[in-house]
Amino acid sequence: MKTPSHQPENHESMNNGSTTPKIEHKNSHHSGSYKKLLWMMLISFVLMFFLMYAMIDQLTNMVFNINQFYMAGLMASPMLIVELVLMAKMYPDKKLNSILILVGFGTALAFFVSIRKQTAVGDIQFLKSMIPHHAGAILMVEESKLEDPEVKKLAEEIISAQNREIEFMKAKIKQLENNEYQKDGALK
16 A cells, blocks of 8 residues: 655646746736736726715716816825835735836826816816815805804805806806817818
8 A cells, every 4th residue: 555655746747847836826826916906096096086076065066077087096196106015015026016106106296297287177177177176165064063153154155156156167068068069060
């Protein structure tokens, strides 16, 4: 009767001649970590974009705009850096990590500059950006526990002014988009 051998197994028979099945598994595991990191960043970006609308007073004032895009990117970019630094053992490729950290800093800087310089913000994007901003002011007024009579009066004026301006901005956006549509139609 043969006793089990404590000799290392022949890896060649396990992997068509390859003697490194564990290394291949390890590399594919780390590749999976980087894929998950990519998914985490994309999902975080989308979540940040939509979570910024938590400050609006009603869904009709949820107007997508480029400034929300910039802010979502500005919030998501540092998350890449933090993840790579704090969870370094999950991401063993130091060269790739260095590149990704630079990408994180670069995109954060690009989003920061874009929002500060209002890159690609013309009439329509300006108005679309201002609607959620005004809606946030309305929400703060409506939900705040105000007591001072002068502050209450100011709050009423804010609601009235912000609602009036939101209605104007929505109408103006329609007008400007209609004008652009007519221009595009004339060019074709």
